[in-house]
Amino acid sequence: MGWAIELERTASPKKKPKVSELGFGKYFTDHMFIMNYDGGQGWHHPRIVPYQPISLDPAAKVFHYGQTVFEGLKAYRTAEGGIRLFRPSKNLQRLNLSNDRLSIPEIDEQLFLEALMSLVRVDSDWIPGEPETSLYIRPYVIATEPLLGVSPSQQYLFMIIMSPVGSYYAEGINPVSIHVESHYVRAVEGGVGTAKTAGNYAAGLKAQEGASAKGYTQVLWLDGVHRRYVEEVGSMNVFFKLGDKVVTPALNGSFLAGITRDSAIQLLRHWGIEVEERPIPIDELVEACRSGELKEAFGTGTAAVISPIGELSYKDEKLVIGGGETGPLSKRLYDTLTGIQYGREKDPFGWMVEL
Amino acid sequence: MGWAIELERTASPKKKPKVSELGFGKYFTDHMFIMNYDGGQGWHHPRIVPYQPISLDPAAKVFHYGQTVFEGLKAYRTAEGGIRLFRPSKNLQRLNLSNDRLSIPEIDEQLFLEALMSLVRVDSDWIPGEPETSLYIRPYVIATEPLLGVSPSQQYLFMIIMSPVGSYYAEGINPVSIHVESHYVRAVEGGVGTAKTAGNYAAGLKAQEGASAKGYTQVLWLDGVHRRYVEEVGSMNVFFKLGDKVVTPALNGSFLAGITRDSAIQLLRHWGIEVEERPIPIDELVEACRSGELKEAFGTGTAAVISPIGELSYKDEKLVIGGGETGPLSKRLYDTLTGIQYGREKDPFGWMVEL
Known part of the structure; x- marks a missing residue:
């Protein structure tokens, strides 16, 4: 052409x-x-x-x-x-x-x-x-x-x-603390939540301000229909390590299909780790955190790459994940993804385009 | 000051x-x-x-x-x-x-x-x-x-x-035909639907285009949670005359609290007409249209003032309202509101501000 x-x-x-x-x-x-x-x-x-x-x-x-x-x-x-x-x-x-x-x-x-x-x-x-x-x-x-x-x-x-x-968050690769938003909603199925359009970001500011005022870095959004299923965190997709497997919300038409999300899933599966894409009720996470089955949580996005989550607050409960430290899987994903991006590691999927 | x-x-x-x-x-x-x-x-x-x-x-x-x-x-x-x-x-x-x-x-x-x-x-x-x-x-x-x-x-x-x-719609005060949108959603409770913000309007364009392609002037939005209750029409509030009373969706946090909506309610009640603000299932309207109980329907907004609705299409059904003509109550509201605005009629509520 x-x-x-x-x-x-x-x-x-x-x-x-x-x-x-x-x-x-x-x-x-x-x-x-x-x-x-x-x-x-x-x-x-x-x-x-x-x-x-x-x-x-x-x-x-x-x-x-x-x-x-x-x-x-x-x-x-x-x-x-x-x-x-x-x-x-x-x-x-x-x-x-x-x-x-x-x-x-x-x-x-x-x-x-x-x-x-x-x-x-x-x-x-x-x-x-x-x-x-x-x-x-x-x-x-x-x-x-x-x-x-x-x-x-x-x-x-x-x-x-x-x-x-530089880093999107002041925390860098250090874990962020997240407030689970139960009043405001970001988007709903049938709306524009899957599109990368300005209105979706404006819609999140108020909840973000509220979370910041309480000392949290980001908001974890619940779905707009049941106010029960986790959708994404701030403007990142979100993953949870439950026991030996990793779960992430299935693409449902109300949040963005992240490219880093897709890359993380491919890498995890490449490593032989089971990844489930499915609806994730917040109460399942709360329970898994209490029981110790929730080992790690992290957000994925272009700006922040992999952002470990050290703490969730839901209603009046504070849930510390993995002792508030960056977990080994989050660290491995971060190191591998950035390794591929900066050319320090092999690129098994042919993701990088040289100029 | x-x-x-x-x-x-x-x-x-x-x-x-x-x-x-x-x-x-x-x-x-x-x-x-x-x-x-x-x-x-x-x-x-x-x-x-x-x-x-x-x-x-x-x-x-x-x-x-x-x-x-x-x-x-x-x-x-x-x-x-x-x-x-x-x-x-x-x-x-x-x-x-x-x-x-x-x-x-x-x-x-x-x-x-x-x-x-x-x-x-x-x-x-x-x-x-x-x-x-x-x-x-x-x-x-x-x-x-x-x-x-x-x-x-x-x-x-x-x-x-x-x-x-001039007139917002090419139709002027003539009835418009409306497509009931069952795929796309404009806004949801907990979101920004009650705010007059750009993203709400961008979110409606795609459905509006689809309706236009089918020959409809506007879209009637259903709620994003149940996909069942009517919310608003295009960017106007909506009213239905069922028998002798008028019903309009109760303010629920997902659509705009219109100033023309409020004015229409005040005028109707001033005239001794019962106005119910409540959730309105679309199937109730379909049934009322089939039985002949749905006498009139109209949208309200600053741009269009009162916009009569002559036809609704829902799924595969075409519902003609009031013979497709502007009903007497719609006409009376339009004439009274514009009469007050242009100073042709008394202003019983003190709405007008002279410069």
Whole structure:
């Protein structure tokens, strides 16, 4: 195919932040990718330009009706100086699934991949090389038509921005404590919970604030129908080690099908560990924690990779998991996944794409 | 109190559209209101400036995590040339309820009202005087902090834009046909369904598209837990006349507490008509339609006022309501509400605020 992606280089490269100051999503690279959609014309004018503000009509639909989707992936620098992406085709596919759910026109996956690779190449000196750091890549689509009727937009922007990042949580690989949310609900089957769309994240802020005020890092969401089955933790998928096997909520149409989730399941099964994808009642976990059968718990996601859970609070009970320490399986998954991503370990599934 | 709202008048007023071309939310007036929020500083710098694009960092949180709320109300021109707002205090209060649910800092209601009144005054020549026309007012808040962590923004814009409008639906006061949605869900108790926030509207687009493709104007949403109780129609509240009484879904925490809904209930009760607010199973409506007990159905909302429903499609059944015509009660409500709004009728509840 070969799409002609225009490139306008910045005349004034920014000063790069110190690695110790990176945090998550605070600093952005020198360039960004941008492409327009107009009804009748389709997606057009793909280009890489200096990172800069975007100018929108105050009536742009994204501000009013939230028609927007996004993705998140990372570029890693290997010890040899190589640059790699982790399963980018999964992100391309998922963005289009989200697009479909939000009535946004499909984006050509080949063009998307070319845009991604080209942008990473242009800003490759922004990929940090220190342990646990990477370049976080944020593709997203926003509806820009200036019209207040509630209907799918006839104009969009597809953009990719990039941010050099450290750990998502201040805790790093140390265990986080989680509040089981029994009042607020994030999403429900039949809704947009499986799409990576802005509204799902806005819907979680209030519960997150409440949990933070009580000293918890994240919220464990229960399903919106029975308020009984665990769904995900914050914006990560969640796994529990019960005895010798691992259980994780089955994809049910109300939470995101995480790429790290899928990778963790593949790795666990590759190691001969039984993984059950099924509905998990919160009372089963409470009971398993009391009886000592709940050995480990962890969240999975692109930003946090593997995030061990050391404590759950449910109603008035505090449940300490695995002595509040990072369990051996969580550690092994974290080490293996990051090992594959940074090129320190073999890549048995062919997940990495070299630039 | 007295807030100092700066005013910068446009040097190049726009040409006003013809009344026949108005539609809904397509044209915007010469000015807009804007105010900033910054963490530590609070809301500051309220100002009226020429309507113009806004410039945002591509990482602004509204694009990624949908932290945004809005309101909708109208200014009406009376036959005598006066200008009136309909129950604006309800919108001020509801915006702050939405703000609270979305973790957005509260806005002083006195300042909000002053901003609203001042902006309407500045652009008063944009309020059309023809029947069924008005000036639609859209206050909204967007999160603007350029940071990709999922947490409440430390920066916001509060804006008010205005659009001269005709009928929301092409049908005007003529009955619309409605598809009862049994696959997709809009919102669920515990979620953000009661807040006027962008994500709720994005969540409805896909079902709306499906209904449009089948020739229906709107979707009737069922509850997300049982998929059985009616919630709202499109983005309007919904009422049914069963025999001599009127029923409407009780506020249950998963749909918006409409101001037109509240006004319709007050008017109906004022007329001595019994109104029940309660859960309404869809099968009860189907049965009542078959037996002829379902006399009328209508939606209520600021944009559409009263929108009669002439036909419901549920699964494979087509249910014609009131012979597909606008029923007498729907017509009376429409005439009375618009009569009060345009000053043709007495205002027994003191709803109107004169400018």
